Each structure stands twice: as C-alpha cells, then as structure tokens.
Amino acid sequence: MKRILLALITTAGLTACGADGEPIRPTAGVGVSVGTGGVSVGGSVGAKSGPVTVGVGL
Incomplete structure (x- = not known):
C-alpha cells in the first residue's frame, strides 16, 4: 500500500510541473x-x- 501511495504522489508531483x-x-x-x-x-x-479535481481515496 505504501508503494501505491508513493507512486500516486510521485505521479501527481510530476504532472504538477505544468x-x-x-x-x-x-x-x-x-x-x-x-x-x-x-x-x-x-x-x-x-x-x-x-x-476540475480528480482524486483517489485509499
């Protein structure tokens, strides 16, 4: 579960570069x-x- 959370946070961070x-x-x-x-x-x-907001709950 920690790996999934880390992957989602990393992906969100990379997409935030604009x-x-x-x-x-x-x-x-x-x-x-x-x-x-x-x-x-x-x-x-x-x-x-x-x-627009897109999210995933764990």
Whole structure:
C-alpha cells in the first residue's frame, strides 16, 4: 500500500510541473478515525486544475 501511495504522489508531483499549459496542483489528505472497531487510517491523493479535481481515496 505504501508503494501505491508513493507512486500516486510521485505521479501527481510530476504532472504538477505544468510543461504544457497551466500547472496541475497536486492534492493530498490523511485521516484517522477511532471507533468501536478500532483505529483506522485513510488517505487520498489527486490533482486539481481550475474547477476540475480528480482524486483517489485509499
């Protein structure tokens, strides 16, 4: 799972260089939840360009 997350962050970083047009800004988020079932960790990565946002939640 760490490899997938690292690959997605790397890809988002490379696409943010803006070689062709306006740069795409990478986005990322991490969440921790505590409940009766225990502690769970989640995260998301994505990219934003103008009004359009694309993301993947893990």
